[in-house]
Amino acid sequence: MTTTPATGAGPLRFALTFTLCFAALFGGFEASRGSAFERFVVEDLILVPTIALIDRITPEDHAELTSGRVIASPGANLHVTRGCEGIEMFLLLVSGIIAFPASARRRVQGLLLGSLLAYTLSISRLMALHYILHYSPAAWEALHGLVLPLAPIILMGLFFMDWSGRAVQPARPRSAHAA
Amino acid sequence: MRPDIRWGLAAAAALAIGVGCAEPYARLAAPYYRLVDELLATGHPWEIAGVAVAPGRTAFTAELQLQGYVRRSMSAANHAARVVGRVQVGEVVETPLVFWTLLLVWPATTLRQRAWRLAVGIPVFFGVEALTTGTQLMLPLAQASAILAGNPDPTVWDHWSRFLEFGGQFVLDCVAAMLIATGTARDARLRGVRVQQN
Numbered sequence: 184m185t186t187t188p189a190t191g192a193g194p195l196r197f198a199l200t201f202t203l204c205f206a207a208l209f210g211g212f213e214a215s216r217g218s219a220f221e222r223f224v225v226e227d228l229i230l231v232p233t234i235a236l237i238d239r240i241t242p243e244d245h246a247e248l249t250s251g252r253v254i255a256s257p258g259a260n261l262h263v264t265r266g267c268e269g270i271e272m273f274l275l276l277v278s279g280i281i282a283f284p285a286s287a288r289r290r291v292q293g294l295l296l297g298s299l300l301a302y303t304l305s306i307s308r309l310m311a312l313h314y315i316l317h318y319s320p321a322a323w324e325a326l327h328g329l330v331l332p333l334a335p336i337i338l339m340g341l342f343f344m345d346w347s348g349r350a351v352q353p354a355r356p357r358s359a360h361a362a
Numbered sequence: 363m364r365p366d367i368r369w370g371l372a373a374a375a376a377l378a379i380g381v382g383c384a385e386p387y388a389r390l391a392a393p394y395y396r397l398v399d400e401l402l403a404t405g406h407p408w409e410i411a412g413v414a415v416a417p418g419r420t421a422f423t424a425e426l427q428l429q430g431y432v433r434r435s436m437s438a439a440n441h442a443a444r445v446v447g448r449v450q451v452g453e454v455v456e457t458p459l460v461f462w463t464l465l466l467v468w469p470a471t472t473l474r475q476r477a478w479r480l481a482v483g484i485p486v487f488f489g490v491e492a493l494t495t496g497t498q499l500m501l502p503l504a505q506a507s508a509i510l511a512g513n514p515d516p517t518v519w520d521h522w523s524r525f526l527e528f529g530g531q532f533v534l535d536c537v538a539a540m541l542i543a544t545g546t547a548r549d550a551r552l553r554g555v556r557v558q559q560n
Contacts, residue, residue: 194540194541194544194545195541198537198540198541201533201537202533202534202537205529205530205533206525206530209524209525209528209529209530212528213521213524213528265524265527265528266524266527266528266529270528271528271529271532272529274528274529275529275532275533278533323423324418324423324424324450324451324452325381325384325452327450327452328384328423328450328451328452328453329377329380329381329384329452329453329455329456329459330377330380330381330452332452332453332456333377333380333456333459333460333532334373334377336529336532337373337377340369340373340536341366341369341370341373344365344366344369345366348365
């Protein structure tokens with residue numbers, strides 16, 4: 184475990200690669216808006232399971248997905264807009280793992296575990312937003328504006344710190360006779 | 363204390379501070395955003411009438427609002443549109459929370475190193491604030507200009523705004539703080555650089 188967020192051999196290189204990767208992934212996902220792929224990711228992979236879980240936990244809510252990506256129920260209509268789906272957590276994870284120097288095995292491990300965490304956090308965040316809007320709208324501002332967007336990303340950041348601390352490859356011993 | 367616990371506690375404390383201080387911070391920073399936006403409006407047919415915290419469109423919300431006017435061209439005498447730029451106060455406080463938490467909690471070896479970080483961090487922070495909340499408030503002005511010019515396509519301002527909303531703001535905050543923290547670290551270990559032990 185490192186004492187700081189490990190950034191590999193060059194913080195500047197890590198920062199640049201991370202930012203460029205994130206920008207490229209963001210651009211790619213934005214370009215896919217409205218496509219079957221984007222609908223599959225946002226609706227089938229995220230929104231439908233979220234609503235299934237809400238219906239399982241609180242069937243009396245009668246939550247359903249309506250057009251315009253609204254999680255609708257008699258007590259609350261949650262409009263899931265661009266940036267609220269939680270996709271950014273996957274993009275941050277992928278960018279961080281690409282930018283950080285690690286073995287292929289470690290990268291795959293980080294991507295798998297991180298994706299699982301990001302997926303869980305995405306669904307949990309949407310469920311939390313639904314329940315806040317339904318049962319405690321007074322808390323909406325603080326939670327929707329700051330805590331729920333930022334807390335999952337912070338958790339992803341802590342996961343990344345842990346992964347990067349473990350993923351630092353041992354330096355090869357330098358030969359005394361090297362030219 | 364384990365580093366992940368220390369960072370986790372720092373993040374939790376920062377979020378708690380953010381919840382309590384979002385609106386006061388937005389009020390305090392409003393004159394700075396106005397200054398930045400007036401600078402950004404230079405060379406555009408835009409006029410900033412004011413930046414202030416106001417009740418949001420829904421109950422229980424507060425927003426930082428920019429009131430502005432758009433003319434059809436620089437030479438036009440009359441306003442063609444009145445616009446309101448809105449950013450929730452929770453989003454306004456994101457940049458100071460992330461930036462300063464990272465910068466202040468990042469380990470330092472000496473007090474001088476911390477002071478140096480603070481000195482470098484203050485101007486960078488103002489720059490990041492301008493790039494994030496400052497530009498977000500300006501979006502409706504750019505959109506109104508595009509509509510008045512008959513251009514329905516998203517502008518560069520739209521793309522930038524979407525980038526920020528999609529996690530780009532967090533990326534900018536983190537990268538800026540990280541570069542300052544590592545750039546001002548004298549100790550190679552704190553830079554995350556592996557030192558060859560012979």
